[in-house]
Amino acid sequence: MQLIDGKAVAAQIKEEIAAEVEALKASGGKVPHLAAVLVGHDGGSETYVANKVKACEQVGFKSSLIRYENDVTEEDLLACVDRLNSDKDIDGFIVQLPLPTHISETKVTEAIDYRKDVDGFHPVNVGRMSLGMPCFLSATPSGIVELLKRYNIETKGKHCVVLGRSNIVGKPVSMLMLQKANPGDSTVTICHSRTNNIKEITLQADIIIAALGVPEFLKSDMVKEGAVVIDVGTTRVPNQTSKSGFKLTGDVMFDEVAPKCSYITPVPGGVGPMTIVSLLKNTLLAAKKEVYN
């Protein structure tokens, strides 16, 4: 069994991006600039956004953080999106989800100029990804594929079982694993809450991508010997012995599943760190206008 070290791969890619930013600066090019909009004070969102800002600094990007209180109106938030859309210095921006219930996440996501949508959530980027066209890939699916690539894991002709059909992981990662590409070219099965015989299906999988958000869902009797297991789950399970009061828990019962795997990602330190790196990669592409003009 080999552990897929997402933290190490992410650190390496950050160095590659930092070197490219240096070269850009040296040649008089534009310094990539990522803006993040954060509404309210949700603990998870605060952490994610802080990590994104920190990562920007590490690779030499400019970053801006725009904060709103929970009672911001949808109108004001949409006006902020408009300003960021037309701000020539900002190459890409994200609005951290979830948003308060009085604001439509769909409306906000659609209001973002798709050419600055470095989260890859806008319908244009989702559609282009599905069609195999150049686009901003959404961060988690893109991070998963990058891990498979860096570890030279064969995907062509393999049976990849995706657990979960969310718009931000399950559906897009299925589309990526399906494309005529490397990584890609897999036979893909997508399971979800309505799947009847889930164990029967996971036992056939060469690659399992678990993105249900159900802590420790995948047990060892559901995994065949030699499988590759990618754990996308990051549920905060209350835990009194940890300083934060919770333990980040994946969708895989790691201790019993790991011995059966050829490769497996841990939680934390697997897919998580790759997500931010994908965002940085998109922002760099945006600054260099390599996807859209």
Add this chain to the structure above:
Amino acid sequence: MQLIDGKAVAAQIKEEIAAEVEALKASGGKVPHLAAVLVGHDGGSETYVANKVKACEQVGFKSSLIRYENDVTEEDLLACVDRLNSDKDIDGFIVQLPLPTHISETKVTEAIDYRKDVDGFHPVNVGRMSLGMPCFLSATPSGIVELLKRYNIETKGKHCVVLGRSNIVGKPVSMLMLQKANPGDSTVTICHSRTNNIKEITLQADIIIAALGVPEFLKSDMVKEGAVVIDVGTTRVPNQTSKSGFKLTGDVMFDEVAPKCSYITPVPGGVGPMTIVSLLKNTLLAAKKEVYN
């Protein structure tokens, strides 16, 4: 075994649409207007477009046919798309594919205003479909789902195996079968030319959607007893005994597969007639501005 009669269902839906157009006219509403652009004289394309125009007349739509010779420039074709985009009388239009190789199909498809893209091929409509948002569904996937619905075929929790990963059938129909909807809520496996053990997978399927474009690919030993088989294949196989010189041949070896099925579509007369009906439905939605304003 029950035959799924696409021709009869399509006729019924056309009557429903015709009644709605009558009501629209009676209340002073706008008569839906579909335009089709045809480049060159490919036999298949000529037939498809002629059938679309005929179907428009049957339901009381206005229709326009714009023809170009094979040597039309990309620039001229894009100018035509622009004119149709801004023509207020035209609710929706299609550019019949394939196009001559000197014209980029992607560029032309993207140039179409997504609010008039009744073929559902534009990245915005593809993305919105994947995200489960209101959109113009592409015609063949939408026709397949409509057939399952009209025959009350249970899809929830069923294992649906899709053969083929094309942008116009395999990928979108997989997304539709996966959605939290009825029809939908299926566990979906997508197989393609790189799938190793295709028979092992099709034998598990409750529903098979064959869209490989390989005549008579699906044999009886690949199908389990009681399966639902939807045949999307329409390859023109040369045949000297038929008047046209070819025989429209599906992806399913019908004679040997049919006896094992609970439901099966024939070719022709199955999915084919539904495709045009989906186009009419989208055009009606466009005229009523029910998807986009």
